[in-house]
Amino acid sequence: MxxxxxxxxxxxxxxxxxxxxILGPVANLQLSAPTEEEEKDMDLxxxxxxxxFLEAISKFKTVGVELSGTxxxxxxxxxxxxxxxxxxxxxxxxx
Numbered sequence: 001m002x003x004x005x006x007x008x009x010x011x012x013x014x015x016x017x018x019x020x021x022i023l024g025p026v027a028n029l030q031l032s033a034p035t036e037e038e039e040k041d042m043d044l045x046x047x048x049x050x051x052x053f054l055e056a057i058s059k060f061k062t063v064g065v066e067l068s069g070t071x072x073x074x075x076x077x078x079x080x081x082x083x084x085x086x087x088x089x090x091x092x093x094x095x
Contacts, residue, residue, distance in 0.1 A: 004028055007056035009049060013039060030056075 001007070008023070009032045010016045016033030023029060032052045038044040057063055065075060 005030065007032070007052070009033065009052045009056075011049075 005028050006026075007030045010019060011033070013033050013036050016031065020031070023031060032048075034045050034048045038048045067075065
């Protein structure tokens with residue numbers, strides 16, 4: 001979320017179509033969801049989620065995460081954070 005844009009990835013195509021009439025008119029909201037084909041293949045589903053995450057943060061120099069009550073080292077175990085360091089996807093690291 002930024003001052004002028006918000007990204008929202010919805011986990012299923014069924015939920016996407018359910019929420020689209022409500023969320024579609026929201027200004028500057030970018031919605032994404034897997035296709036039915038991606039939902040049938042766990043690898044495609046995870047790839048879609050990763051690509052949406054990378055697209056959402058691509059314009060930022062920094063990313064903030066609320067960690068109150070959470071062990072900071074737990075953050076490194078989040079799959080979306082782990083994938084950020086994959087060399088084929090840019091080899092960047094969150095610090």
